[in-house]
Amino acid sequence: MVNRTELQTGSPTAVSAPRAPRPGVFFERHFGHLMPLPAALCISLLIIFPLAFNLYMSLQTWFVSSATPPRYVGLQNFAEIFGKDARFWNSMWITAEFTVISVLLELVLGLLIAVYLHRDFAGRGIVRTVMLLPMVSTPVAVALIWVIMFNPSLGILNYLLSLVGMKPLLWLGHPRTALPSLIFMDIWKWTPFMVLILHAGLQSLPFTPFEAALIDGASRWQLFRYVTLPLLRPTVAVALIFRTMDSLKTFDTIYVMTEGGPNNATEVLNIYVFETGFKYFHIGYASALAVILIIFVFAVNLLLIRVRERSWSY
């Protein structure tokens, strides 16, 4: 009642009376803190809690069976992973190989295509749109189509090879060719992402340095090498960070296409975590592996961000 009269009359009496701050005042004073509260709550519920619980589980051993209840084992899981687990080191190595090769090739290809698209020509809009299709298509569906194309007896890729007189490959069917095949598919799928970011970067470059270089008589190659590339560095770094982060965590396409096979030849760390957790149900061990994966991804990206800040900024 008092409040309403205050509102209606604008009487200052309430303000002059020293009282405990009313909810309204509290709300106004902490407005800036309160607004993000729902979001913060959601994040802590959906991200921080699972992370903390994962950390807790990584110190346990549990096979999801009532015969052997969860047992606290301290850092034993980690000791075993780093000390004895050959499959873990194998998966780390494959993750690194997969990420480095595919991201670098995507970067080079993406840069070439972006530079090519950064000119005026008829149908540029259509080409740009079509370019993006692999990236926006559903990973699992696309992976299934690639499985069919890779099939050594029924697939189209071996048919294409036979047209140019090459011997058929086993593609996903041999440990030596399986990982390169996956990288091939990854490049097809994610180069457009590089193009998208680098193309945007190119378009936002200032015009003056180019003008200056042209007046100084720089050739096209010199222009690209000494003006475009250095100016593009921050964009390249951002693209690299995004792709590396994603690539380290690749799961869907690899799982659909090889399930990590043949014989673990394409088992990246993420698939190993999944197999351990959801096929063998070693929940503690899988949690420990997941912790390592998180730290690994985090560390690599911290490194990339550092590199970007130190030497790549201009």
Add this chain to the structure above:
Amino acid sequence: MIRRHMRLWLALPVFLASLLVLPGMSAAQRFDWQAFKGTSIRVMADTNASGEAIQANLPDFEKLTGIKVTYETFTEDQYRQKVLLELAAGTGAVDVFQTATAQEGLKFWRSGWYEPLDAYLKSSRLTDPSFDMADISKPALKGNTYDGKLVALPTTQQTTMLYYRKDLFEKHKIKVPQNFQELEEAAKKLNNTEEGGQKVVGIVLRGKKAAATSQWAPYLFSYGGNWLKDGKPAMNTPEAIQAFDFYGRLLRNYGPPGAVNYHWYECISLFVQGKAAMYTDVSNRIFFFEDPAKSQVVGKVGYALFPSGPGGRRPVMEVWSMAVSSKSKKKEAAYLFVQWAASKENVLKMHLKGVPSVRASSWKDPKFLSEQKHKDWIEASLKTLEIASTDWNPPVTAVSEVRDAVGEAIVSSILGEDVKAAANKANDEFVKIMEKTEGK
């Protein structure tokens, strides 16, 4: 008035007699499908053929018993995760679950998640007198027995069988292989032959790591090997090494390229396209092969017993069963469901739809015999039912993990790597896994 009284007087002895009889009746405990009318139970099942066939017949059960059923199905991998987590949570939210004991039985039994069914089966109050246990395949029941307790009632089975292309065998004048040597010779002869304008491979088998192990098991047994010897992994015994070598050799020399990625799905695809001359796998493949909508080899497929090896003819049988959860709060109603699912009527109904039955009576059913034209399939199935082993998986708690380890040796063998080294590696892994998970 008098008449009304008369009626009352007449009714009295009936009433008195019923007073005497009623307690007697409840002591005799007559079986009644309607005993739990109005209850509702929750059933979890796999989306495999038998899980879906039971789902299709649910109205029969609900009408018969008045019990309401919530039936949830999940694809195989999701199902395994889901049922495990539900049972481990121990809330009693699940009353009945479908189970393949060879896959998860030991783990579930040791965890105490199965309700033993022996007492229920003995109870004349809970079990239909016409249920007829003797009709159910003995090996299937044996496979569902742990420490002398029956944990689930089998509904359906699939047995190993040799599929071969009758037309190709006739054309090239080859006999149906009776043993491994003849199998390899036939594969060799038929490999790379042309038929209908396309190349045919000699044989197709599963080659994809863990997926291959269950179909490799009959080769292992027929060489005289086994998963365990005196309770310890036996993957590097001479018999097992021979089995790895033979299976890998068949696929490497006479199989499709890239066989290491072949799950059953790829095998079937190749076979129905007429690109493979032979295939050994479980018996329900007939329903793919003889389906004109899916298959180009309708009427061209012969069905034969799995060939014998140096250690005899040892095909395997995969059984799907229904079990009552030990944490269920409605165990008796749940048992009625399990009993109905495994009953003669329901199993026959599924059998007629192409989900092979575990009951001898279904195989003799006149309707089935008149509908199923492939007598060689019936004959091979029935013979296999007598001799099959239900150990298509290693009898351990960590089945998936061991399957992966053993599967690696199969893949190595297919790729032509050192089989002995691969077998030793698989065995070492197997030992490690058992130490870790069996706690002994």
